[in-house]
Amino acid sequence: MEINRRIFLGAMLYVVSASVLPSELKKVLKLNVFKSDAAFFNADQMTLVYDLANIMIPTTNTPGASDSHTAQVLDELMVSWASSSTQRQFTNFLAQFQSKAKGANNSNYFSLTKKEREAFVEYVDGNAFEKDRNEFSTAYKRIKALIFHIHYSSEEANPNFFLVPGGYKGNLTESELSAIHKRKYL
Amino acid sequence: MNKEYDVIIVGSGITGGWAAKEFCERGFNTLVLERGRNVEHRGPEYKDFQAPWELQNRGMPDEELADNGHYATLRKKGHLYKTDALHFFVDDKKHPYSFPKDKPFMWTRGYQLGGRSLTWGRQALRWSPMDFQANAKDGHGIPWPISYDDLAPWYSYVEKFIGVSANKDGLETLPDGEFQTPWEMSYAEQYISNNIAKRYTDRHLIIGRAANLTSPSQEQTALGRSKCQARSYCRRGCTFGAYFSSQSATLPAAQKTGNLTVVTDAIVERVDYDESSKKALGVTVIDTNTKERRQYKSRVVFMCASSLGTVQVLLNSKSETFPTGIANASGMLGRYILGHVTGVVASADVPGGEDKFAFGRRPIATYIPNYRHEKRADADFVRGFGFQTTAQHRSSTRPTAKEKGIGIIAKQNVGQPGPWRFRAFMYGEVLPYYDNVATLHPSKKDEWGMPLLHIDAEIKENERKMIKQAAKDIEEMLEAGGCTNIEVAATPQSKHIPMGKQVHEMGGACMGSDPNTSVLNGWGQAHDVPNLFVTDGACMASCATQNPSLTYMAITARAADYASKLLQRNII
Ligand SMILES: Cc1cc2nc3c(=O)[nH]c(=O)nc-3n(C[C@H](O)[C@H](O)[C@H](O)COP(=O)(O)OP(=O)(O)OC[C@H]3O[C@@H](n4cnc5c(N)ncnc54)[C@H](O)[C@@H]3O)c2cc1C
Numbered sequence: 145m146e147i148n149r150r151i152f153l154g155a156m157l158y159v160v161s162a163s164v165l166p167s168e169l170k171k172v173l174k175l176n177v178f179k180s181d182a183a184f185f186n187a188d189q190m191t192l193v194y195d196l197a198n199i200m201i202p203t204t205n206t207p208g209a210s211d212s213h214t215a216q217v218l219d220e221l222m223v224s225w226a227s228s229s230t231q232r233q234f235t236n237f238l239a240q241f242q243s244k245a246k247g248a249n250n251s252n253y254f255s256l257t258k259k260e261r262e263a264f265v266e267y268v269d270g271n272a273f274e275k276d277r278n279e280f281s282t283a284y285k286r287i288k289a290l291i292f293h294i295h296y297s298s299e300e301a302n303p304n305f306f307l308v309p310g311g312y313k314g315n316l317t318e319s320e321l322s323a324i325h326k327r328k329y330l
Numbered sequence: 331m332n333k334e335y336d337v338i339i340v341g342s343g344i345t346g347g348w349a350a351k352e353f354c355e356r357g358f359n360t361l362v363l364e365r366g367r368n369v370e371h372r373g374p375e376y377k378d379f380q381a382p383w384e385l386q387n388r389g390m391p392d393e394e395l396a397d398n399g400h401y402a403t404l405r406k407k408g409h410l411y412k413t414d415a416l417h418f419f420v421d422d423k424k425h426p427y428s429f430p431k432d433k434p435f436m437w438t439r440g441y442q443l444g445g446r447s448l449t450w451g452r453q454a455l456r457w458s459p460m461d462f463q464a465n466a467k468d469g470h471g472i473p474w475p476i477s478y479d480d481l482a483p484w485y486s487y488v489e490k491f492i493g494v495s496a497n498k499d500g501l502e503t504l505p506d507g508e509f510q511t512p513w514e515m516s517y518a519e520q521y522i523s524n525n526i527a528k529r530y531t532d533r534h535l536i537i538g539r540a541a542n543l544t545s546p547s548q549e550q551t552a553l554g555r556s557k558c559q560a561r562s563y564c565r566r567g568c569t570f571g572a573y574f575s576s577q578s579a580t581l582p583a584a585q586k587t588g589n590l591t592v593v594t595d596a597i598v599e600r601v602d603y604d605e606s607s608k609k610a611l612g613v614t615v616i617d618t619n620t621k622e623r624r625q626y627k628s629r630v631v632f633m634c635a636s637s638l639g640t641v642q643v644l645l646n647s648k649s650e651t652f653p654t655g656i657a658n659a660s661g662m663l664g665r666y667i668l669g670h671v672t673g674v675v676a677s678a679d680v681p682g683g684e685d686k687f688a689f690g691r692r693p694i695a696t697y698i699p700n701y702r703h704e705k706r707a708d709a710d711f712v713r714g715f716g717f718q719t720t721a722q723h724r725s726s727t728r729p730t731a732k733e734k735g736i737g738i739i740a741k742q743n744v745g746q747p748g749p750w751r752f753r754a755f756m757y758g759e760v761l762p763y764y765d766n767v768a769t770l771h772p773s774k775k776d777e778w779g780m781p782l783l784h785i786d787a788e789i790k791e792n793e794r795k796m797i798k799q800a801a802k803d804i805e806e807m808l809e810a811g812g813c814t815n816i817e818v819a820a821t822p823q824s825k826h827i828p829m830g831k832q833v834h835e836m837g838g839a840c841m842g843s844d845p846n847t848s849v850l851n852g853w854g855q856a857h858d859v860p861n862l863f864v865t866d867g868a869c870m871a872s873c874a875t876q877n878p879s880l881t882y883m884a885i886t887a888r889a890a891d892y893a894s895k896l897l898q899r900n901i902i
Binding site: 149151152199200201202204206208217221224225226227229230262265266269270272273274285288289291292293294295296297298299302305306307308309310311312313314315316317318320321324330 | 382690
């Protein structure tokens with residue numbers, strides 16, 4: 145294979161978001177703002193991707209996209225996996241997303257409250273799967289699929305994953321299964 | 331380096347590994363020539379200890395590959411196109427082959443030490459006596475010159491060495507063998523199996539027969555192999571040596587004897603023929619890296635380069651006596667390209683079992699063996715089909731990435747246990763057709779100067795009729811199995827079904843008793859060239875419905891034993 149790329153194996157030091165907002169505003173917005181550019185996305189784009197991922201898969205009683213560092217992994221994949229057309233598609237999408245958010249809310253996406261941002265992403269999600277078949281919703285669906293793939297293939301989302309199960313049992317009760325999960329081997 | 335050997339074996343995959351072991355253990359100075367790179371057992375190319383989050387690009391191959399036309403065949407197969415084992419499959423942009431535009435052929439290859447023994451699905455099934463009788467009985471193809479009884483002891487021999495975990499099912503259509511402890515069925519599989527047994531005497535849902543160790547023998551342990559850990563990451567290579575591959579089993583056994591030489595990065599371009607002795611002299615190879623040619627000589631040549639790989643080399647081995655390829659006096663070389671066909675996929679819910687769960691990743695599916703060998707009143711076709719099936723885990727709700735839904739509610743809905751869902755894939759027998767043929771492309775060559783193989787093969791009327799019947803049968807069986815929500819998808823009669831998709835390509839140098847209509851005799855020995863043997867899938871005269879590799883292994887071990895005796899007596 146002649147293609148030479150930076151290789152991404154999944155293990156990395158995650159760029160941690162740092163808030164540059166005054167603390168009052170921070171409470172209302174609940175927005176993690178990246179202050180420096182990442183591997184592919186610039187700081188603004190990272191802030192948006194991180195926010196989108198968290199709205200799609202929030203932290204509840206189980207880990208969410210921020211716990212699985214989904215945005216940071218996506219950023220790495222943009223360098224190691226994405227073709228130039230995907231790179232273009234995603235950066236265009238992020239720009240369009242910002243301007244659509246502004247059009248719909250009369251305000252910059254980053255200035256919206258958490259609730260408003262969630263409502264807007266939900267609106268985009270609904271349209272993408274129900275009505276629109278355009279470049280914007282196609283790109284949205286791709287980003288969503290990637291965010292889900294990254295999160296649900298992460299260590300955080302798979303606490304009962306066994307690299308070496310030790311055997312197979314096909315007829316267990318729930319308590320037998322939990323006992324196996326607890327002792328971490330068949 | 332020594333250029334003269336007793337035996338040259340072309341290819342180091344499932345059959346090449348077996349030939350190497352057999353000749354080395356009988357004391358012959360043996361050379362294995364492999365076109366691919368060296369792959370070390372338990373070396374850095376094995377990815378079996380990577381969790382999903384550790385796979386390169388989370389399992390997704392670099393998009394530039396597809397954009398630049400790489401791995402066209404593998405991309406069409408879908409599930410194999412992942413970074414966990416992509417390096418064990420051939421990129422057909424680098425190694426092109428050819429087919430008519432309206433008959434795409436899917437050729438899934440592995441060019442490396444170990445060939446596809448590293449990535450195979452390990453379903454290890456014997457053929458039945460009926461399978462070897464089929465050609466003679468219904469007049470399609472060339473009658474087999476061997477019977478089940480000829481192979482039976484060799485099946486036992488290879489099963490004991492490779493380790494096959496299976497149940498003794500006592501079926502005439504799928505003879506039992508030398509088995510280790512079988513894998514267990516899931517709740518749902520057992521439920522359907524029991525119900526099917528109540529309704530039919532000729533149809534059975536059984537646990538698959540896996541070349542994965544469940545109770546290793548001393549011989550296997552001595553080779554450094556150990557029990558399967560139910561990870562089902564086999565195609566990444568197995569650090570435990572738990573499934574059978576050339577690397578885990580045959581090559582180390584051959585190596586132990588001190589009689590084995592392996593040369594990798596050596597493409598066999600042709601088998602050299604000596605006009606005066608009327609024997610194969612050895613082979614000419616092209617160095618993969620330098621592109622230089624060199625020759626090796628031997629008393630015997632065993633072709634184990636995989637069915638179509640072998641056909642390509644033989645067709646390319648032209649001489650005065652054999653202007654269309656070595657051992658091709660009959661004109662049959664390249665003819666009767668075979669394979670299995672899938673035209674029906676079914677799935678269904680299995681009732682009950684809400685309180686049942688599965689743990690571990692069983693490395694084998696369940697199986698419904700062919701029950702239609704004999705033409706029945708309701709069948710307007712000959713031969714038959716079986717089904718590869720599974721319900722090893724209960725379904726659970728998947729993330730909703732491909733539909734509407736985000737946030738807390740969408741997240742809560744992920745991973746909820748759902749019903750047990752059973753899936754079945756038809757595996758039908760494609761008849762031996764004279765005009766399903768592989769030839770050398772008249773003008774196109776690969777980067778080493780080898781003419782491309784041009785494969786012109788298709789399924790026909792008989793297979794289309796089989797598909798119709800398979801759809802009816804599986805629906806009936808799932809109903810009898812007690813299933814609900816049955817969905818059966820049959821490929822429409824007008825839709826093209828590519829040959830090769832089931833990776834069990836065979837034929838092209840078939841066995842037969844008559845030198846005028848076949849390339850090889852019952853020992854896999856060329857009718858026209860007594861020291862040339864073909865023991866990979868090219869030698870098959872029909873393809874039955876079972877996964878074929880166990881049969882190739884038995885044929886190879888038997889042929890090596892026969893050739894050894896001829897060598898010892900200086901007959902070849
Ligand atoms: C994903 C997958 C799943 C499968 N599952 C099953 C299964 O469950 N059961 C089953 O029975 N079969 C299965 N098969 C098929 C099985 O892998 C093959 O039948 C088997 O590997 C054939 O053995 P072979 O030795 O003929 O060829 P291979 O194992 O393909 O080995 C051929 C070797 O020859 C080398 N070679 C080719 N041309 C040349 C040349 N000109 N010079 C030098 N070397 C050459 C190749 O590089 C390769 O190493 C599966 C295959 C795949 C890919």
